Amino acid sequence: MERQEASALVPVLEEQELRLTLGQFTHDDAWRLGGLLRELAVRRRAPVAVTVLRGPQRLFHCALPGSSADNDEWLARKCRVVERYAESSYLVGTRFRAKGTTFEESARLDPARYAAHGGAFPLRVRGVGVIGAVAASGLRQADDHALVVAALERFAG
Known part of the structure; x- marks a missing residue:
């Protein structure tokens, strides 16, 4: 991705995060969101693993x-x-x-532990902040991200 293309994409991604702020998020919600994400991946025949975390606790995972x-x-x-x-x-x-x-060049974080590639999205609760993450891995990074956003849109809608 070129610098200009990346600059144009930043506000789109920021808008998604604002729009997909949730009113609440429970353990049952994690199961529902994870199921929606799995269902979308199955329909698309996407060879992915998905997870839903609340803090450090994994509430949903499937491969x-x-x-x-x-x-x-x-x-x-x-x-x-x-x-x-x-x-x-x-x-x-x-x-x-x-x-x-790039993240790898400039973040000063161990790339064996951190990857700023598309596919993990914050679970942000209104009035609380980020309480966890939902993620997919197995496709190109833009497609992993789009799959997660599609599931969140269905979940929030």
């Missing part, structure tokens, strides 16, 4: 055919970015690219 243990590691790395920055992993990586650099 679809074609995914691997490597996807679980990507989920963990992307969710650490959400936890640290309180923004989607795609937005964080895109902001670095808009500045003409």
